[in-house]
Amino acid sequence: DIVMTQSPDSLGVSLGERVSINCKSSQSVLHSSNNKNYLAWYQQNPGQPPKLLIYWASTRESGVPDRFSGSGSGTDFTLSISSLQAEDVAVYYCQQYYTTPLTFGGGTKVEIK
């Protein structure tokens, strides 16, 4: 199984500041057939199901604000929020879809400092 490791577990950031969340996979999720990274990011607010933010490591889902961006390749990835807004307080998960079992990172809780 591909193990997804996120860091940090939680972070407190002031409104308007930049947020960076890291995700590392135990093996590469870059598919040689199409040169795409099979890595997605989700946002989960309390009591709600997750919401897809980013797929292919860096492609924003329709309707996701452009302050959210994804980067990285192979085994190391980052989700960035350029300027934290109050509504961004949530838990963020990375997920690999390179192979089954599909696996998620442990989550990163983002709070307002």
Added chain:
Amino acid sequence: EVQLVESGGDLIQPGGSLRLSCVASGFTFSTYWMHWVRQGPGKGLVWVARVSSDGSSTTYADSVKGRFTFSRDNAKSTLYLQMNSLRAEDTAVYYCAREFCTGGSCYGVFDYWGQGTLVTVSS
């Protein structure tokens, strides 16, 4: 509007059985692979199983293999998760989720989720 509505969650004793349902609407259900993902209380997301668009192929996480059966009825736009031999560690909110498709292909990314149904396994 795409909607996924789960039901069937309950308090069940260890060793018991339960069947979850997920009714889909707002999209052509029969063309999408579908999944179950669960989340234990205060814990992260764990993929449980997937079913192909026509129901002929299923894949399970090792933790539920042999105990859970994932099926679908495309005529009713409904998914079913039959859960047998339930254990305390199966306690979770169970979400059904639709697989994301782009460029004519689909991938194990989840673009729509239901609100979830709570399964509690306890004596």
